[in-house]
Amino acid sequence: MYRFFKPLLFSLSAETAHRITVMLLDAAAAFPPTKALLRRWYTSPDPSLARTVMGLRFPNRVGLAAGFDKNGEHIQGLACLGFGFIEVGTVTPLAQEGNPQPRLFRLPADRALINRMGFNNEGLEALVGRLKKLRETGAPEGIIIGGNIGKNKITPNETADNDYIQCFEALFPWVDYFVVNVSSPNTPNLRALQEKEPLTRLLNTLQKSNRQKLIPKPILLKIAPDLSNEQLNELAEIVQKTGLAGIIATNTTISRENLHTKNTEIEAIGAGGLSGAPVRARSTAVVKLLREKIGTDLVIIAVGGIDSPEAAQEKFNAGADLVQVYTGLVYEGPALIRSINEKS
Numbered sequence: 001m002y003r004f005f006k007p008l009l010f011s012l013s014a015e016t017a018h019r020i021t022v023m024l025l026d027a028a029a030a031f032p033p034t035k036a037l038l039r040r041w042y043t044s045p046d047p048s049l050a051r052t053v054m055g056l057r058f059p060n061r062v063g064l065a066a067g068f069d070k071n072g073e074h075i076q077g078l079a080c081l082g083f084g085f086i087e088v089g090t091v092t093p094l095a096q097e098g099n100p101q102p103r104l105f106r107l108p109a110d111r112a113l114i115n116r117m118g119f120n121n122e123g124l125e126a127l128v129g130r131l132k133k134l135r136e137t138g139a140p141e142g143i144i145i146g147g148n149i150g151k152n153k154i155t156p157n158e159t160a161d162n163d164y165i166q167c168f169e170a171l172f173p174w175v176d177y178f179v180v181n182v183s184s185p186n187t188p189n190l191r192a193l194q195e196k197e198p199l200t201r202l203l204n205t206l207q208k209s210n211r212q213k214l215i216p217k218p219i220l221l222k223i224a225p226d227l228s229n230e231q232l233n234e235l236a237e238i239v240q241k242t243g244l245a246g247i248i249a250t251n252t253t254i255s256r257e258n259l260h261t262k263n264t265e266i267e268a269i270g271a272g273g274l275s276g277a278p279v280r281a282r283s284t285a286v287v288k289l290l291r292e293k294i295g296t297d298l299v300i301i302a303v304g305g306i307d308s309p310e311a312a313q314e315k316f317n318a319g320a321d322l323v324q325v326y327t328g329l330v331y332e333g334p335a336l337i338r339s340i341n342e343k344s
């Protein structure tokens with residue numbers, strides 16, 4: 001099915017293609033016969049795929065990575081594609097436009113994307129409103145929803161904790177787990193929050209609120225693949241000391257090494273985070289290093305360059321509990337989810 005649409009979608013700008021894809025998906029999911037067809041094609045209802053991780057029952061180990069459904073607008077449609085979990089966001093307290101377009105680019109020769117979206121999103125209130133409505137109708141059945149939280153571009157790092165706490169508090173009743181995103185390369189200075197002092201303060205602040213809840217929820221930290229091994233070790237210690245549930249490894253990279261796409265083309269695209277096949281090896285190495293460092297106590301969700309069951313298996317072998325996909329979906333279509341579930 002996707003093979004039929006892909007040439008058409010690839011003839012459009014990447015952001016327009018994304019908009020059309022989710023529009024078609026929403027339309028198909030709103031009409032019971034096509035919804036049933038989607039579910040039949042793409043879901044794997046095998047109960048042996050289910051896993052309990054962080055105290056949550058995931059129907060399977062394959063999730064949708066953050067950034068695909070930033071505003072929680074397409075959960076019903078995405079739920080028909082066989083995901084075990086969907087991570088919405090990154091959401092910021094206030095709506096923001098993100099960077100000017102074009103800001104999303106395909107690199108077909110590398111099966112990759114470069115994006116500098118810049119946390120474009122409709123803001124916390126809009127996301128909470130949608131999730132509340134969905135939850136109140138009991139949808140989507142059985143799928144775990146994660147909330148990926150960030151800070152507004154205009155918020156200085158010194159007061160960033162307030163943005164994260166605001167997102168955490170407002171989303172708390174509506175998501176199953178949280179992800180603290182301090183690793184996007186597209187919000188100026190955001191990645192400085194990965195440094196020891198600000199990160200410890202931020203995570204302690206969030207955990208303090210979390211522990212005051214009747215039933216605290218798992219919080220994970222999403223990290224960049226560009227950190228040195230020494231920085232990764234330090235981060236792992238911070239995550240352990242602050243009592244987080246785990247780590248999501250990794251976000252996009254600012255590296256442009258070993259690409260097949262022409263240099264002139266890469267230079268013309270400019271700044272942004274690279275995702276897809278070129279980030280696969282480093283993401284796997286990060287997962288492996290973290291697993292060796294932290295043992296089995298913490299959860300690792302692996303993301304980066306998963307575009308086949310073999311690529312997913314590589315992440316599980318490195319120590320991942322769960323995996324997520326984004327760029328692989330663009331190149332392979334939704335059948336990727338089922339094939340990972342059935343073959344890895």
Ligand SMILES: Cc1cc2nc3c(=O)[nH]c(=O)nc-3n(C[C@H](O)[C@H](O)[C@H](O)COP(=O)(O)O)c2cc1C
Pocket residue numbers: 065066067068070089090104113115117119148181184222250251252274275276277279303304305306324325326327328
């Ligand atoms: C267009 C685009 C937007 C993204 N937006 C976010 C985001 O808002 N928050 C986030 O944590 N990660 C975001 N990511 C990163 C992905 O969640 C993922 O970590 C990364 O792309 C590596 O996985 P992949 O190779 O499967 O794409 C985005 C990625 C892409 C391609």
